[in-house]
Amino acid sequence: MSGPTRRRLLAGCGCCMVASSFGCAPPERPLIPGERPTTATDEGGLWAIMDREEARLARSPLRVNDPGLERYISGIACTVGGAYCRDVRVYVVRNASFNASMAPNGMLQVWTGLLLRTENEAQLAAVIGHELGHFVARHSLTRMRTARTVGDIAAFIALGTAGAGVQGGPQAVQAIAISALFAYSRDQEREADTFGLAAMRQAGYAESEAAAVWAGMAAEERAEPARDRGVPFLATHPGAEEREQTLRTLAASAAGTGRMGEDTHQAALAPLMPTMLADEVRLRRPERSLSVFQRLLARQPNEPGLNAATGEVYRLRAALGDDERALAAFRIAAAAPRPPATAWRGIGLVEQRRGQRAEAAAAFRRYLATTPEPPDAAMIRSYLVEGT
Amino acid sequence: MPRRTRPALLLAATLLLALTGCAGFTMVPPGPTATKGMQLTPGTAWNRFNNPRHPSHLDVWTQNGPILDMLVVLGGLEDGRALLNLETDDGGTPLPVFRSTMTATDIQSLFETTVARVRRARTVDLFGLRPAPFVGEDGFRFEFAYLGADEVDRRGIAVGAVRQGRLYMIAFEGTGLLHYPRGLPEAERIIAGARIAGS
Numbered sequence: 001m002s003g004p005t006r007r008r009l010l011a012g013c014g015c016c017m018v019a020s021s022f023g024c025a026p027p028e029r030p031l032i033p034g035e036r037p038t039t040a041t042d043e044g045g046l047w048a049i050m051d052r053e054e055a056r057l058a059r060s061p062l063r064v065n066d067p068g069l070e071r072y073i074s075g076i077a078c079t080v081g082g083a084y085c086r087d088v089r090v091y092v093v094r095n096a097s098f099n100a101s102m103a104p105n106g107m108l109q110v111w112t113g114l115l116l117r118t119e120n121e122a123q124l125a126a127v128i129g130h131e132l133g134h135f136v137a138r139h140s141l142t143r144m145r146t147a148r149t150v151g152d153i154a155a156f157i158a159l160g161t162a163g164a165g166v167q168g169g170p171q172a173v174q175a176i177a178i179s180a181l182f183a184y185s186r187d188q189e190r191e192a193d194t195f196g197l198a199a200m201r202q203a204g205y206a207e208s209e210a211a212a213v214w215a216g217m218a219a220e221e222r223a224e225p226a227r228d229r230g231v232p233f234l235a236t237h238p239g240a241e242e243r244e245q246t247l248r249t250l251a252a253s254a255a256g257t258g259r260m261g262e263d264t265h266q267a268a269l270a271p272l273m274p275t276m277l278a279d280e281v282r283l284r285r286p287e288r289s290l291s292v293f294q295r296l297l298a299r300q301p302n303e304p305g306l307n308a309a310t311g312e313v314y315r316l317r318a319a320l321g322d323d324e325r326a327l328a329a330f331r332i333a334a335a336a337p338r339p340p341a342t343a344w345r346g347i348g349l350v351e352q353r354r355g356q357r358a359e360a361a362a363a364f365r366r367y368l369a370t371t372p373e374p375p376d377a378a379m380i381r382s383y384l385v386e387g388t
Numbered sequence: 389m390p391r392r393t394r395p396a397l398l399l400a401a402t403l404l405l406a407l408t409g410c411a412g413f414t415m416v417p418p419g420p421t422a423t424k425g426m427q428l429t430p431g432t433a434w435n436r437f438n439n440p441r442h443p444s445h446l447d448v449w450t451q452n453g454p455i456l457d458m459l460v461v462l463g464g465l466e467d468g469r470a471l472l473n474l475e476t477d478d479g480g481t482p483l484p485v486f487r488s489t490m491t492a493t494d495i496q497s498l499f500e501t502t503v504a505r506v507r508r509a510r511t512v513d514l515f516g517l518r519p520a521p522f523v524g525e526d527g528f529r530f531e532f533a534y535l536g537a538d539e540v541d542r543r544g545i546a547v548g549a550v551r552q553g554r555l556y557m558i559a560f561e562g563t564g565l566l567h568y569p570r571g572l573p574e575a576e577r578i579i580a581g582a583r584i585a586g587s
Contacts, residue, residue, distance in 0.1 A: 061539055062510050094510050094535075224480065282512060284501045285481045316484070316497065349493060378518030379492055379528065 028138040033083035043104070043141050050105035057091055057107065064092040064112065064272065072268035073110060073128070076121060079203045080129045080196075084136060092272075096279040098217060102131035104140040115269060116276040117216055117292055119299060121261025125200055126210035126247075133195030139188045190246065197250055206258035207251040214244035216295055223291035262299065274340065277309040286317040304336035308343045315350055326350050334366075341371040345380070352383060412438045416449055422585055423447045424463025426523070426556065429581045431574055434459065443473045455538075457562035457571050459578065462548075465555040471502045488553035492517060492528035495555065499546055500532070509534035523556050523584045525549035533564065543568040547579045558582060 037043040057063060070090055078085035087106045095111040102108045108131060110124075118124045134140070184192070193210070200207050218240035269276075280289050293310045297303065307329045314326035327350055333343035348363035364380050374380065416434040420427060424447050434449040437458075442448065447461040462471065470483035483505060484498055496517055503509050512534045520529040527549025534542055544561030560575035562568035 061535055061541065096510075279511075282501055282504045283481075284484050284505075288481075349491075352491070375515050376493065376496075376517035376530075378516070382519045383491075 026142075028141055030136050031084075031087075031138055033087060035087075042144070043138070046141065046144060047105040050103040050107060053103065054089070054091075054105065054107040057093070057109070060093075062094045064094055066092065066272055069268055069272060072264070073124070076125050077108060077128050077132070080125050080199045080205075081132050082199070082202065084132060088132070088135075094275075094279070096276075096283055100127050100131055102135045104135070104138065106135065112272065112276045112279065115272070116280060117220075118213065118265065119216075119262065119296060120209065121265045122200065122205040122209035122259065123213045124265065125203065125205045125261075126196055126207075126213055129196030129199040130192045130210075131196075132199060133192030134184060134188065136195065137188070137191055139184050139192070142188070143184065189243075193243075193247055193250055197247070197254075200258070201254065204259055206260050207254040208248075208256075208258075209260065210251060211244050211247035214240050214247060216292070218244055219295070220288050220291040223287040224285065225287060266300070273305050277305055281309055281312045281316070284316060286313045289313045302332055302336075304333040304338075304343065305340050308333035308340040308346065311346045312342055315346055318353075323350050323354055339370065341367065341374065344370065345374075345376075348380070348383070413450075414438060424461055425585050426461065426463045427583045427585050428461065428578050431577050441473075443469075445469070446472070451571055452567060455540075457567040458560070459571075459575060460557075460559045460561075462555065462557040462559075465557075467553055471498060472506050486555050488550060490550070492519070492548075495528070495548060495550075495557075496530055496546075499557075499559070503532070503534055507534065508537045510537065511535045520547060522547045522549040522558075522579070523551065523582050524587060525551050525556075532561075541565065545572070545575070545579075551584060556582075556584060 037047055039045065039048060069092055073092065074088070074090045077088045077090055081088055088102075088108050089106055090108050090110065092115070093109050093111050096113040096116075097111055098114045098117055099111040100109060100114050108128065110127075114127065115124070118127070197207050197210055200210065221240055280292065283289070290310065290313055293306055293313070297306050297310070300306065311326045311329035311333060314322040314329065327347060330343050330346040330350070333339055334347060336343075344363050344367035348360045348367055351357075351360035351363060361384055364384055368374060368377060368380060413435040416430060416436050418430050418432050420429050422428075424445055430449075432451075434451060437448040437450055437454055439448065445463055445465045447463070448454065449459040449461070451457050465471065465486050467488040468485050470485045472483065484501055486495070486498060490498070496514060500512050500514060504512050513532065515531040515533075517528065517530040520527055522529070527547060529545060529547040532544050532546065534544075536542070541564035542561050543564040544559055546557060546559040548555060548557035550556075558575075558579050560568075560571065560579075562571050
């Protein structure tokens, strides 16, 4: 094979970098705004399958029905997406993991775990911009076209449409498998990063915030004790540090001005915050949760929900010194004009554990008095009786 | 945003085959039956779900298959052990463990986290935590509801007590639409009649 031909082939085969038995397909031309492939093509078929998935997602009980929040995120998608504004449809999905993905037909999913971890509008814009990059460049189509055999293609389609799973192990397969559908090559990720940053720049957002998202994830992963880290290839986001570095380098030439949009972001997320915090605390990965909460608290140190959630993490972890840390956090939350229910309840439970009966009783009474219909009222009242 | 490679898929597929290949069902006839240090008296026949991955303190019964309904019997769990020993979805952070000094609130929280991590519940709601007798001890009960990745609404009750430092619990769950309300009366009968063996 002659020199120039081979070089052209290799240049077009960015996907060959991935360690897989997939073959290679040249990159596609970018999507035109408003474009919809004809159903007779393989791309059209892929869209039709995704349309069906979208119809299912639209009525899923895991879809968060918060019109204000959806409007807010759609607004960002439009600002960042420009001409592609009407091609994107936003769905917020209840899932405590850090994830956002855009299907080839324009369905954008943002998981609540990701929302919780964004500190401002610019960070969310970075994520959306990146996903738009995959969408506009039609990366999923390229991935599908690299499938060498009918079996690969069938697996690709099946994984993308995997509906109800069964308990236990198969769901792990499903989760990994669905991720594989949108698994992009290194080059594709870089392309999406570049697109996302350009979109942010055009929309007036601070480009530095793209790296900040991954800096947060890297810090969270480092926070997890080494003994608790899972098998590497099952890790949610391999290479968070690498992503941070890439985005920092790409944004290095940015002007340095650009809006963060902290206030609008906090206001838009406020109604869903208690739910997102509870979902995170429930997972009982304390070091990870604390990493996230402390990063958010740095910007709003007295925010009651964040402090109550921090208190809960310490209370549940119950390591040496955690009782004091929990009480300190709960007390900040309890001092707010309308404290979260977990604040006084948490103080009561910690004091009960420490054997401080009077303090526990006082806190439990405050909890019962200030919380409408507490789900554990009967048990808390029994603790009051026990304590006398 | 997430990235996976084919080797991960292959390994996961192998795990899937291993998990589903071994489980079987045996009949539990109505009448007194001993299991996990407890004496239970089902009023109707149940199917015991024999999953080799279940820990020694667990017995799982079902009427219509574990996806639709489950009676989970937990007998004599010792201090320092988790409710389940199955792999969690992130394969990382271990499940929190039972402690003999735990309050009912703590045990409910343990249950909640186990459901969230092992059953991959996206939402978990807890209701009505209150003192209640169980196996002749001062125990507790609560109701719960959760949505797993399969998006089916499931409801359940859990009743438990700590005796001599060990946790005894029975939880019954089923689809909210049919199997939970239908199976609840029999589950309550089993719970009411449950005894610790030799007591």
